[in-house]
Amino acid sequence: MSLGLARRASAEFTGTALLVTAVVGSGIAAARLSPDDVGLQLLENAIATALALGALILTFGPVSGAHFNPVVSAVDWWLGRRSGAGLAVRDLGGYVVAQVSGAIAGAVLADLMFGLRALAWSHTSRTGPNLWLAEGVATAGLVVLVFALARSGRASVAPAAVGAYIGAAYWFTSSTSFANPAVTIGRAFTDTFAGIAPASVPGFVVAQLVGGLVAVAALAVWYPDAAGAADTVVVPHGEEVTR
Template sequence: MQHTLPVRLVSECLGTLLLLCTVIGSGIMGVNLSQGNDAIALLANTLATVFGLFVLIELFGSVGGAHFNPVVTGVQVLLRRQPARELLPYMAAQLLGAWLGAVLANAMFDWPLFHTAQHVRTGAGVWLGEVVATAGLLLVIVLGQADRMSALVAAYIGAAYWFTSSTSFANPAAVFGRMFSDSFAGIAPGSAPAFVVAEALGGLLAVAVAVVFNRRLTA
């Protein structure tokens, strides 16, 4: 069943809201319970994100595609899997959802609803980590089997939290939302532009690899 664009946009907004609430909320809870052990906090953050992603993709995948990520939508447009006219509406829904998810997480833990993060994330290694994280995620989405996508994406992101130096944001909407909560999962606004550029580069790299694979498979 093909849903109307407004329905798909609502699903993208709501899915992104719940994803960012999961990421930020679990980051806050992890710090609260870990007694200063960052490894335990990251593990809690990872597990919640993995489980949350799996459920959200299962719920919303058949409605709006469960992108929750402007780079995912952009790559789908570049590969002509989605009309270009839907790119900006999808991005707007994702960014709105990400911001609302941060506000909701702040509210649940009695933090100020509207504030910005102070967690500086910068450096060539961190930016390279975001390129790798995003390229890997997009390759999973583009080349993976559709009926296994929820498990594939959740498993990849869980792994990438630990093997990338950036802890795998891999999503400009996630960067945007995580600017608005000064938590373990937060990112200072000044660090955000470089992350988004790195993610865009990762998406383009994934497109290039996918094109090469498809040419070889059809040759």
């Protein structure tokens, strides 16, 4: 792994870890603070996640683009593969490994901060066609959003826009919008409010990948030259940005 890729992968690892820490940690806090009101728990969880996501994009975006999501990274590679923009295959592998391992580390960190066992498989079953459909919709919408922002020269508003979208999708999807295979895997390692049973993970991940394919098709229609903006997803990044 080159020094440049190692630097970007470390940002993806840390950013994804802190994102999952925010998701899981705020879920634990919400369950403790509002034990008798699931709706309020979800609101608290959604607000904390949306705000944390925006802040993390601002922090790590200039280094790696702040993908924090294997689907975003895969679409970035796919769209930019011919033009030379976006991620190379080697970079994609490094990003995905960093994102998944970071997500698991983030779940462990959240559990430890709240005095729970470091590792505990979730027992929260999340399965069924309606939830898979919701994950496909949530993921497709997220991918279209980030590439539309980049292609139209509005990547600077991505922290607010992406955070707002995920916060809203907590409520307009039946699955509460995981929209991210790495985050889904990480959340299987915590038996708390935000957890997902390991047996439910494959269905969610497949639905998210399908959502990514739907997004690629939609971008081909609405933003046919989106590939040229792959280097600015989710936000502009690289050596020239961070100097």
